[in-house]
Amino acid sequence: MPQNRRFVLASRPEGEASAQNFRLETVETPALSDGQVLVRHHYLSLDPYMRGRMNEGKSYAAPQPLGEVMIGGTVGEVVESRHPRFAAGDKVQGMGGWQEWSVVDANQPGMLRKVDDSRVPLSHYLGAVGMPGVTGWYGLNRIIEPKPGKTVTVSAASGAVGSAVGVLAKARGCRAVGIAGGAEKCRYVVEELGFDACIDYREHPDLGSLSKALKQACPDGIDGHFENVGGMILDAVMLRSSAFARVALCGMIAGYDGQPIPLRHPQLILTNRMRVEGFIVSEHLDVWPEALAELGELVGSGRFRPRETVASGIEAAPEAFLGLLRGRNFGKQLVKLA
Amino acid sequence: MPQNRRFVLASRPEGEASAQNFRLETVETPALSDGQVLVRHHYLSLDPYMRGRMNEGKSYAAPQPLGEVMIGGTVGEVVESRHPRFAAGDKVQGMGGWQEWSVVDANQPGMLRKVDDSRVPLSHYLGAVGMPGVTGWYGLNRIIEPKPGKTVTVSAASGAVGSAVGVLAKARGCRAVGIAGGAEKCRYVVEELGFDACIDYREHPDLGSLSKALKQACPDGIDGHFENVGGMILDAVMLRSSAFARVALCGMIAGYDGQPIPLRHPQLILTNRMRVEGFIVSEHLDVWPEALAELGELVGSGRFRPRETVASGIEAAPEAFLGLLRGRNFGKQLVKLA
Numbered sequence: 064m065p066q067n068r069r070f071v072l073a074s075r076p077e078g079e080a081s082a083q084n085f086r087l088e089t090v091e092t093p094a095l096s097d098g099q100v101l102v103r104h105h106y107l108s109l110d111p112y113m114r115g116r117m118n119e120g121k122s123y124a125a126p127q128p129l130g131e132v133m134i135g136g137t138v139g140e141v142v143e144s145r146h147p148r149f150a151a152g153d154k155v156q157g158m159g160g161w162q163e164w165s166v167v168d169a170n171q172p173g174m175l176r177k178v179d180d181s182r183v184p185l186s187h188y189l190g191a192v193g194m195p196g197v198t199g200w201y202g203l204n205r206i207i208e209p210k211p212g213k214t215v216t217v218s219a220a221s222g223a224v225g226s227a228v229g230v231l232a233k234a235r236g237c238r239a240v241g242i243a244g245g246a247e248k249c250r251y252v253v254e255e256l257g258f259d260a261c262i263d264y265r266e267h268p269d270l271g272s273l274s275k276a277l278k279q280a281c282p283d284g285i286d287g288h289f290e291n292v293g294g295m296i297l298d299a300v301m302l303r304s305s306a307f308a309r310v311a312l313c314g315m316i317a318g319y320d321g322q323p324i325p326l327r328h329p330q331l332i333l334t335n336r337m338r339v340e341g342f343i344v345s346e347h348l349d350v351w352p353e354a355l356a357e358l359g360e361l362v363g364s365g366r367f368r369p370r371e372t373v374a375s376g377i378e379a380a381p382e383a384f385l386g387l388l389r390g391r392n393f394g395k396q397l398v399k400l401a
Numbered sequence: 402m403p404q405n406r407r408f409v410l411a412s413r414p415e416g417e418a419s420a421q422n423f424r425l426e427t428v429e430t431p432a433l434s435d436g437q438v439l440v441r442h443h444y445l446s447l448d449p450y451m452r453g454r455m456n457e458g459k460s461y462a463a464p465q466p467l468g469e470v471m472i473g474g475t476v477g478e479v480v481e482s483r484h485p486r487f488a489a490g491d492k493v494q495g496m497g498g499w500q501e502w503s504v505v506d507a508n509q510p511g512m513l514r515k516v517d518d519s520r521v522p523l524s525h526y527l528g529a530v531g532m533p534g535v536t537g538w539y540g541l542n543r544i545i546e547p548k549p550g551k552t553v554t555v556s557a558a559s560g561a562v563g564s565a566v567g568v569l570a571k572a573r574g575c576r577a578v579g580i581a582g583g584a585e586k587c588r589y590v591v592e593e594l595g596f597d598a599c600i601d602y603r604e605h606p607d608l609g610s611l612s613k614a615l616k617q618a619c620p621d622g623i624d625g626h627f628e629n630v631g632g633m634i635l636d637a638v639m640l641r642s643s644a645f646a647r648v649a650l651c652g653m654i655a656g657y658d659g660q661p662i663p664l665r666h667p668q669l670i671l672t673n674r675m676r677v678e679g680f681i682v683s684e685h686l687d688v689w690p691e692a693l694a695e696l697g698e699l700v701g702s703g704r705f706r707p708r709e710t711v712a713s714g715i716e717a718a719p720e721a722f723l724g725l726l727r728g729r730n731f732g733k734q735l736v737k738l739a
Contacts (some may be wrong), residue, residue, distance in 0.1 A: 085643065113643050126487065228466050236603040288516060293667065293668065312667075312671045313671070314671070315668040315670075315671050317668065323665065323666045323667065324667070324668075325663035325664060325665050325666075326663060326664040326667040327629065327660070327661065327666065328661045328663075329635070329653065329661065329664040329667075330631065330653040330655065330661050330662075330676055332650050332653075332678070333650045333651070333652070333679035334679070335679065336678075336679045336680055336681060336684070337677075337678070337679055338669055338676060338677070338678040339676070339677045339678070340670070340674075340675070340676040340677070341670040341671035341672070341673065341674045341675055341676075342671075342674055346674070378499070382570050384543050
């Protein structure tokens, strides 16, 4: 059996996460038992939720145990199988973690899913046609529920989740307005993803300026908003919300020391009769088949061209993850493993 | 025709409202045209929404015009009718405004509604079996949607809206916990309205103390909350919210100078997958018949005994209104006019 290199959580961060919180180990891959499958990972997905799991504190998910392989989505190829539904050569998606190989008990439901990489490149099953894409799909279709002609805004619009929100909103006949950091990302959001406009928040360092930019980009007000960031962006969006606007809350940054950032004008929820709702996509497994089918068709037909930032080799995972937390990625952050 | 005393809005407040913003006038009641009804008001309702209408600023409702009779709900008796559906002696509810008499064009839909005061005292059609009661009904049944056994909290629990929320929540098999100002109000909330507990927020001047009191009163967390106040109360409730908690936003105070009061921990909406929704009951006329039927039955059968604070004579209206804004009323604030 092959040697497997993997990262375990070595220690919990005090404040910012650092490379020292992870430890690289090399171990033997165990021999397969009945019902097990050996998968060689081609790509590892890096996602913001992982930072939350590194903490010990109470959250909606259990913390990542110390000394165990870091949690993470993976796509790869079956190399050996002792399970009747999988054969060597199958392309599969699973939660293999930060490692090069995994031995999966394929009898457990949801552990391993065969995917078709003939129309959709394998890596996109970790992004646009995977968890981030379904996250955008759920927030847009089950919380914002936009009607054609309405205006939908989305923060972190060039990211794996935000790009899906915008492409899906356009497919529903909405005006889609992105918010992203930097001219290059904004250009991509408009020119390649097809948003109607994109605001570079770095050019608007204060609430008044950002709110004014939103007013120009959304002359009929904001009917729906998908929030990946929080803080000043959400404050500015709320100032431009229309009556009955819906906000899907998917991500909320904290201040430098981990303190919460207050919402400045909560009374707008009342005066504009808004609905603000938080969600976690893993609690809505019922929508995944429908969402993945639509996202797969959009990507397969070339109408949705997701962007990726790809680091090389398992040893690059910690720095790529820290870069993601600092917004250095452009689109979906991956690590290529094979 | 009788002489009519009425209050018009004389000026818009700068900061706090004052008695000088209103002007008492005495005018002749005009003779009736076809389709009109002359109503002698027995009670005028005073409600917090009136403060918003005194401002010029953009809001969800048009501002109260200067020099015109202040808007307000009324109940009274038909004295003369030139409309086939109304006869002298009928008890009616309408939006007669801050005056002793009104001439109503009864052909306009929704202007005047006959009510039965044989089981429900007339004044309650302005409170528990009127707009405040329906407000509580809507927020509880259409936003919070509580299941039996779940915990529902409500601020301003002894008020016209809050008392209805609690009585309805108990009728649905929930644990109802009130928040009110002062021992007398809390005693009423528990002993007469039947809430399971009531927290006196005056005994808990800081967030930590109020949050701790909520934890004791809601050992299984808070599943639904009806917010009439905002500010620190909402912050404390959010800290004790369960997963998937719902918040119906009905009232939000501002700071002393009219500045908004920030929401301290908006990230809890995400981590607890909460839904926070603002509403205005007048936009949901479809629920009124069902809500009024249930509230009328609860009051008529004696299971809901609403409290009222009654000022005497139209000339008392401005001071009674200012007292309401300062929380000096106990239950529904009315002015008795006849």
